[in-house]
Amino acid sequence: MEYIEIEKGLIPYRFEISLSDAVFTFEIQYNSDFDFFTVDLERDGELLATGVKLVxxxxxxxxxxxxxxxxxxxxxxDLSSTTQEVTWTTLEETVFLYVLEGDSDE
Incomplete structure (x- = not known):
């Protein structure tokens, strides 16, 4: 199963990824006070979403x-069922951001 690698050592950082035959820019942020990650999403320079929490x-x-x-x-x-939360400790250790094909009926 494919997943999007998040390089915690670079946070906050931006990267581009090809999805749905388009190039998207993701910006990953980390809130160390409350131990969670957020994502901003852009496409073709247009900001589509900000501060979307990884849940x-x-x-x-x-x-x-x-x-x-x-x-x-x-x-x-987490495919291993070791944890059920996204934290600094679990992300990229047992929890990964998996890419599942969308609904092709549209």
Whole structure:
């Protein structure tokens, strides 16, 4: 299963990734006071979403589904079932941001 690698040592940082036949820019932030990560999303220079929290088992951008967003589901998940939360300790250790193909009926 494919996942998006998040390089915690570079946070805060931006990177580009190809999804849904488009190039998106992700900006990853970390809130050390409350131990959570957020994502900003851009496409073609247009800011689509800011401060979207990585929540275990919940697809990113679920409240923002239109054709500008990735059609794949991006879900923080632990295939080993070791944990059920996204924290500094778990992200990129057991929890990864998996890419699942979106609904092809659209």
């Amino acid at each position: 275990y088992g919940v697809p990113l951008f679920t409240d923002c589904k239109d054709d500008r967003f990735p059609q794949e589901e991006l879900i923080p998940f």
